[in-house]
Amino acid sequence: xxxxxxxxxxxxxxxxxxxxxxxxxxxxxxxxxxxxxxxxxxxxxxxxxxxxxxxxxxxxxxxxxxxxxxxxxxxxxxxxxxxxxxxxxxxxxxxxxxxxxxxxxxxxxxxxxxxxxxxxxxxx
Numbered sequence: 001x002x003x004x005x006x007x008x009x010x011x012x013x014x015x016x017x018x019x020x021x022x023x024x025x026x027x028x029x030x031x032x033x034x035x036x037x038x039x040x041x042x043x044x045x046x047x048x049x050x051x052x053x054x055x056x057x058x059x060x061x062x063x064x065x066x067x068x069x070x071x072x073x074x075x076x077x078x079x080x081x082x083x084x085x086x087x088x089x090x091x092x093x094x095x096x097x098x099x100x101x102x103x104x105x106x107x108x109x110x111x112x113x114x115x116x117x118x119x120x121x122x123x124x
């Protein structure tokens with residue numbers, strides 16, 4: 001397996017373009033949902049959680065292995081991913097055609113959250 005620290009980071013323009021697309025898409029979603037305050041809050045919350053997640057991932061990548069900063073960033077990643085997973089499961093589960101399909105969505109959300117916890121904290 002290749003050591004990740006030896007890889008070149010993505011060019012800055014790729015990162016900026018990705019964040020620009022995310023920002024534009026979020027702004028358009030808020031504009032389309034301007035008459036639905038709950039949807040506006042959902043989009044804004046998801047956008048802010050994603051920005052925080054990206055910041056934590058970047059801090060984790062830049063910190064020295066074993067440093068307190070790296071540990072703090074790692075500990076912040078799981079709650080943010082869990083927040084996003086639960087938020088999207090809530091929205092998707094609500095529009096599923098049957099309760100069984102909704103239960104599958106929530107089951108996958110729980111499995112994803114548990115898997116993330118295992119990968120970040122148990123496995124190390």
